[in-house]
Amino acid sequence: MTCTEFLQKLDEMLDPEVAGPLRAELQQHLHCCEHCEITLNTTRKTIEIYRKHELYELPDELRERLHEAILAKCKGCSK
């Protein structure tokens, strides 16, 4: 397996559900390729960090305001 082939399967590698021969093949590439190991680990970390940090939180006050505005608009529409 080449690095390019490994990258194409990165999603499968990140998915813990994927098992069997494909996973074994990917693991084997990782054992002998530090580059792909780093790419895999740092990509995993990238996803983790983005998932953990709420970048655009909706503050309660704004949420209430939006909520009311949405309902008022819907009630007023000609559905």
Added chain:
Amino acid sequence: MSSSIQSQGTAEVHPDVLLVERARGGDMAAFEKLVRQYERQVFRISQHIVQNREDAEDVVQDAFLKAYEKLDQFQGNSKFYTWLVRIAVNESLMRLRKRRTGRMVSIDEDVETEEGSMPRDLADWSPDPESLYGQSEMAEILRKTIQGLPPGFRVVFVLRDVEGLSTEETAESLGLSIPAVKSRLLRARLQLRERLTRYFKKGTRAKAQDGVK
């Protein structure tokens, strides 16, 4: 109501489907429940696309209003949430277009780039990159980094990796094929990884850290 959503066989009916059905019949409380359930996600997704809070506020309102108006068109063979996200994504892109005064904005924009298709910076990261920065500094880095991606990559990453939609749901929300979602997701992940390496690689801020000790 002329149309009603059929639940298929003995398959469990998603609670949203029942709410939609009630809302169609004019039950505002049912629609309010749906709004309450998804307003946060819709706001986050919209803001990731339009990158501006005022626009995101407008998009959220417009998206829910449009969903309400088009409730009769909801088929029930997709999740209500996926259907709603699709409306919100379209509204966001329209808003982006307006702000750029007529310049075309689509989720296909700038996706032909080769950037990030092959990792270049292979420096390993510090074992705990989050300890290198304070909370707000970290948020700033993450925002700046994701904002640098073309919208068509950004939105795929946000839906799939941040909001946790499946590949199929992401494809449906964006009107893209599954292979297109997979390829954009890979590129988005690799570009973000590459850009974050600048901040997180081993040795970054080593001096500052030593100073603290």
